[in-house]
Amino acid sequence: MKPASHHVTHCKGCRAPICWALTTANGRRQPVDATPSAEGNLAVTQGADGLLYVRSLTKAHPEPRPSEWQAMPHHATCPSPPPRRSSGGGQRSRSGVRRAPWQGLQG
Template sequence: MTGDRQMFTTPYRPPTPPNGPSTCPRCRQPVIWCLTDTNRRAQPINPGRDATGTTAIRQDVTGRWRSRGLTRERPTPEGAEVLHIPHAATCPTPRPRKTPR
């Protein structure tokens, strides 16, 4: 009688991306995981402030860490944002690059 029964399934939810202070999974250095403003992906950021940094990070009202790259339209930090450097630029064991096919 499986034809008479309705199957209830829960919708798939992707895992929550990391957010906040943690460590890099490759080199184990401390990082701050931030969600990018453009595509909502997790990006590791070096925790130390850097005046020459290219990424502005902040904590939103929910406590999530957010980041955005500086652009021509918005070249300086705004509000509570501070400048940092993306960890990918300084990681001693970076992610392997994809080889072109």
């Protein structure tokens, strides 16, 4: 099975045909190669809402279902991936205490 042509776009880095799909695990967008691949570790399907959804193929479910097609994540095949963004989870430096007006107890 192949994705519908209206789902196919092109990678900004390498211009390869890709599709954007929502992960079933957390609903985040993930680029996948538009060309089905027998070596792929993802199963992609079109939902009733017309959107593409992707799930990982695992040992428990190693084969795609009849309505799914097998694909590779585009990050694994792109020859010119975009630079990684920082997750923002690191330590931030602090340079002192921000002063605030004193608000005493009112009784």
